[in-house]
Amino acid sequence: MERSSDVSGFYRRSIEERRAFLREWAGLTEAEARAYEFPPGIDPGTLDRMIENVVGVLALPVGIATHFRINGRDYLVPMAIEEPSVVAAASNAAKVARAAGGFQAATTAPVMIGQVQILHVPDPAAARERILAHKAELIDAANAKDPMLVKFGGGAKDLEVRVLDTPRGPMVVVHLLVDARDAGGMNAVNTMCEALAPEFARLSGGRVLLRIISNLAIHRLARARTTFRADLLKTETTSGPEVVDAILDAYAFAVADPFRCATHNKGIMNGVSSVVVATGNDFRAIESGAHTYAAWLARGSAGVVRPLTTYEKDRDGNLVGSIEIPVAVGLIGGATAVHPAAKANVKVLGVKTARELGEVLASVGLAQNFAALRALATEGIQRGHMELAARNFAVNAGARPDEVDRVVARMVAEHAIRFDRAQSIIDELRRGGG
Ligand code: MEV
Numbered sequence: 001m002e003r004s005s006d007v008s009g010f011y012r013r014s015i016e017e018r019r020a021f022l023r024e025w026a027g028l029t030e031a032e033a034r035a036y037e038f039p040p041g042i043d044p045g046t047l048d049r050m051i052e053n054v055v056g057v058l059a060l061p062v063g064i065a066t067h068f069r070i071n072g073r074d075y076l077v078p079m080a081i082e083e084p085s086v087v088a089a090a091s092n093a094a095k096v097a098r099a100a101g102g103f104q105a106a107t108t109a110p111v112m113i114g115q116v117q118i119l120h121v122p123d124p125a126a127a128r129e130r131i132l133a134h135k136a137e138l139i140d141a142a143n144a145k146d147p148m149l150v151k152f153g154g155g156a157k158d159l160e161v162r163v164l165d166t167p168r169g170p171m172v173v174v175h176l177l178v179d180a181r182d183a184g185g186m187n188a189v190n191t192m193c194e195a196l197a198p199e200f201a202r203l204s205g206g207r208v209l210l211r212i213i214s215n216l217a218i219h220r221l222a223r224a225r226t227t228f229r230a231d232l233l234k235t236e237t238t239s240g241p242e243v244v245d246a247i248l249d250a251y252a253f254a255v256a257d258p259f260r261c262a263t264h265n266k267g268i269m270n271g272v273s274s275v276v277v278a279t280g281n282d283f284r285a286i287e288s289g290a291h292t293y294a295a296w297l298a299r300g301s302a303g304v305v306r307p308l309t310t311y312e313k314d315r316d317g318n319l320v321g322s323i324e325i326p327v328a329v330g331l332i333g334g335a336t337a338v339h340p341a342a343k344a345n346v347k348v349l350g351v352k353t354a355r356e357l358g359e360v361l362a363s364v365g366l367a368q369n370f371a372a373l374r375a376l377a378t379e380g381i382q383r384g385h386m387e388l389a390a391r392n393f394a395v396n397a398g399a400r401p402d403e404v405d406r407v408v409a410r411m412v413a414e415h416a417i418r419f420d421r422a423q424s425i426i427d428e429l430r431r432g433g434g
């Protein structure tokens with residue numbers, strides 16, 4: 001019989017019932033279905049309330065990046081990611097940065113943009129003026145929607161009006177600038193935009209359509225910079241100053257070429273997103289914001305996208321790296337406030353404000369990018385990846401802890417990173433042939 005996905009009331013079933021249905025649907029064995037089990041410490045009810053139609057969890061590894069020193073304070077940084085080498089690379093880069101004092105980081109106020117789109121405005125330029133003339137009352141009306149946010153120093157702070165040319169004719173777009181304090185800002189901003197919509201319609205004589213936060217958070221930025229000492233960058237075959245120049249050449253490639261820039265910025269997001277995920281924040285918002293910001297940075301120039309980092313050489317020949325990224329993350333509300341693993345990760349990280357979290361994100365992004373460029377500009381990244389893959393094969397093939405290093409070394413030397421080779425090397429070692 002053909003399987004139907006037209007399942008009504010799936011959301012009304014219990015987690016167990018949904019699982020039973022899935023087992024049947026996909027022919028999952030008992031063992032396969034166990035992959036969905038909730039680990040100890042995770043209350044299924046908590047997750048069942050977070051999203052719809054829950055059947056289980058997907059457990060990502062959480063690794064701790066070490067050596068981070070930011071604004072004179074030490075951090076252990078939880079990173080949730082499926083990709084090998086990322087945590088080790090961030091830690092190594094932080095160690096190099098630490099030798100020169102660590103990262104200096106700062107943030108702007110946590111100001112988000114809410115957008116209200118107005119259609120069919122007869123006189124868009126005059127409507128813009130009318131809305132701006134009522135700025136103070138409009139901001140007050142927005143703030144009346146969230147007295148708590150205002151009490152903590154946040155709330156609507158400013159209002160801008162743009163007239164856009166679109167394929168469907170001119171549109172008036174209002175930007176409400178809201179200081180979200182320690183929240184991501186989504187709820188506060190959307191509520192305020194929806195509340196003000198009728199007034200915008202009245203003042204403009206048009207019809208309001210969308211009322212929604214923008215993920216291009218150009219007013220909620222984090223910046224970090226650090227120095228990577230040239231003498232710490234030398235390899236067996238390349239001097240420190242040569243590595244600095246090679247990294248600058250790698251960076252210049254990203255400045256000049258969108259194909260390289262996409263990968264350069266992806267490496268930054270390896271660091272940023274894994275901390276965003278670990279702290280239960282909205283990683284799609286951060287990803288979208290970062291990549292659109294990279295395009296925004298290119299406005300007015302010949303290119304279409306810019307690296308989110310910059311690199312220069314200081315007077316002493318050391319490499320100076322910096323980064324600027326939008327950081328629409330929160331510590332209150334959302335999964336950060338309810339997911340036990342996110343709560344534990346925030347506690348380990350020890351950040352007290354969303355701005356401090358933003359400073360960590362920028363520092364980790366810079367560290368990650370430096371590590372990638374350093375590896376790419378010297379030995380290439382495959383060696384590190386290969387070693388990790390070889391280690392996995394060695395352990396899975398049954399190597400004892402005292403054998404693992406020798407099995408890995410042999411596989412890497414032979415360029416034979418395979419399960420069957422791991423097995424045969426283990427046999428050879430045990431027969432006394434290693
Ligand atoms: C891999 O996840 C990330 C890198 O490709 C980043 C880069 O090329 O800069 C190594």
